[in-house]
Amino acid sequence: MSDPASHERLVEELARSLAPVRPLPGPGWRAVAWFSAVLALAILLLPLSDAASLQLRLGVPDLRYAALGAILTSMAAAFAAFQSSVPGRSRAWALLPIPPLVVWLGVSGLGCLRAWLAPASNLAETGEMRGCFVFLMGVSLPLSILLVTMLRRACPLNPSLTAALGGLAVAAAAAALLVPFHPHDATATDLAVHLVAVFIVVGLNGLLGGRIIEGAPRRRPAATASQADP
Amino acid sequence: MSLAQAAYSSRFPVLPARSEAPGSIASMPARSTPSSGEASLATAMQAAQNGDAVAYRQLLRDCVPVISAMARAKGVQGPSLDDVVQDTLLTIHRARASYDPSRPFLPWLRAIAHRRAIDAMRYDSRRPREVHDPIAYETRADDGPPPGHDLEIRARCRAVTEAVAHLPPGQREAIEHIALRELSLEEASVLTGRTKTALKVNFHRALKALRAALSSSKEGSDV
Numbered sequence: 249m250s251d252p253a254s255h256e257r258l259v260e261e262l263a264r265s266l267a268p269v270r271p272l273p274g275p276g277w278r279a280v281a282w283f284s285a286v287l288a289l290a291i292l293l294l295p296l297s298d299a300a301s302l303q304l305r306l307g308v309p310d311l312r313y314a315a316l317g318a319i320l321t322s323m324a325a326a327f328a329a330f331q332s333s334v335p336g337r338s339r340a341w342a343l344l345p346i347p348p349l350v351v352w353l354g355v356s357g358l359g360c361l362r363a364w365l366a367p368a369s370n371l372a373e374t375g376e377m378r379g380c381f382v383f384l385m386g387v388s389l390p391l392s393i394l395l396v397t398m399l400r401r402a403c404p405l406n407p408s409l410t411a412a413l414g415g416l417a418v419a420a421a422a423a424a425l426l427v428p429f430h431p432h433d434a435t436a437t438d439l440a441v442h443l444v445a446v447f448i449v450v451g452l453n454g455l456l457g458g459r460i461i462e463g464a465p466r467r468r469p470a471a472t473a474s475q476a477d478p
Numbered sequence: 479m480s481l482a483q484a485a486y487s488s489r490f491p492v493l494p495a496r497s498e499a500p501g502s503i504a505s506m507p508a509r510s511t512p513s514s515g516e517a518s519l520a521t522a523m524q525a526a527q528n529g530d531a532v533a534y535r536q537l538l539r540d541c542v543p544v545i546s547a548m549a550r551a552k553g554v555q556g557p558s559l560d561d562v563v564q565d566t567l568l569t570i571h572r573a574r575a576s577y578d579p580s581r582p583f584l585p586w587l588r589a590i591a592h593r594r595a596i597d598a599m600r601y602d603s604r605r606p607r608e609v610h611d612p613i614a615y616e617t618r619a620d621d622g623p624p625p626g627h628d629l630e631i632r633a634r635c636r637a638v639t640e641a642v643a644h645l646p647p648g649q650r651e652a653i654e655h656i657a658l659r660e661l662s663l664e665e666a667s668v669l670t671g672r673t674k675t676a677l678k679v680n681f682h683r684a685l686k687a688l689r690a691a692l693s694s695s696k697e698g699s700d701v
């Protein structure tokens with residue numbers, strides 16, 4: 249059933265078209281490179297933020313830990329996405345972002361109790377929440393494009409998983425970047441808005457990013473066609 | 479035996495198929511140790527990353543039987559095996575920058591081959607295939623003639639032939655030339671020496687007689 253002639257033709261074709269390539273840096277280095285871009289964006293946006301209220305909010309433990317959880321989730325998810333983009337690496341890396349994700353969402357959920365625990369809290373208005381949503385989406389877009397482009401340079405064998413992990417990294421990074429601009433304290437509706445944004449970013453990355461990462465279709469009928477040839 | 483084959487067969491001694499021909503991977507003892515095979519493969523891939531086409535060609539050739547064995551171990555069979563081999567070779571080519579020379583080559587190759595094998599099996603499972611369903615086969619309506627159709631036609635021909643044979647000679651002559659041989663009245667007139675009017679009269683009388691004979695025979699057979 250084997251067709252050595254067609255394999256030999258393909259080997260010759262591939263050897264002829266061989267060009268030198270530089271081995272990609274390790275997943276850790278690529279994750280660091282992407283996160284450096286996130287930090288650069290944060291530095292660019294920092295002058296626009298309200299430093300006094302940021303300092304005040306970071307003094308509250310649950311808001312501080314939620315921000316820390318978002319940052320760790322973003323780093324872990326980015327690292328897992330780069331790991332999953334290299335053939336032969338363990339798929340267990342995909343579980344890496346779960347602990348910080350639990351911390352991030354769990355601590356953010358404590359904000360739901362804020363109205364009872366601290367009645368004087370500054371609660372969100374509808375217009376402000378819309379602004380949060382737009383900010384999350386606006387920041388996620390360039391970060392997603394950068395991450396998908398970087399992931400595409402490797403060879404993700406499970407593109408949807410890789411892209412979904414990338415989406416989580418982007419959504420968490422966007423949520424962390426939102427902290428200096430957050431005009432109010434966390435509430436249940438605020439958390440819901442963030443979660444919706446996270447799900448949209450992860451879902452879009454998983455659906456669209458997976459297809460983009462997968463790249464050109466493979467030459468499926470090659471062997472069959474060559475067998476059919478006389 | 480190539481280095482890749484040696485490395486693979488020593489790491490996975492059971493995997494090469496029992497149907498391998500003499501002289502193939504399975505029939506040869508593994509002489510190289512896994513570590514030496516791995517190291518050589520890693521070196522060859524590193525050379526390929528630097529643009530060494532000779533090393534790359536040899537590496538891909540060595541990979542073909544290894545990929546084939548890996549795909550067979552995954553359950554790929556038939557023509558799909560060649561598709562998996564070629565898809566894997568193409569993926570190796572596209573993803574060669576993602577290989578880390580400090581790591582072993584075979585796990586990298588195996589991950590790609592396994593993924594392409596799964597892709598092939600999914601692709602095959604989506605294609606329509608022959609199924610074993612004897613009841614559907616038995617109950618399917620046949621587009622052809624019903625059973626006994628030929629017998630019925632043969633019986634009808636025999637009845638017509640007999641009825642024509644019992645006609646008077648003039649009428650039989652008219653039927654044979656005009657109806658069965660489909661000659662024109664002029665041609666039939668020349669052949670028989672009868673006038674066209676006589677032929678017409680005989681033809682119509684013959685049709686009437688045949689109709690009567692065949693309808694009576696049909697009624698008789700129905701009863």
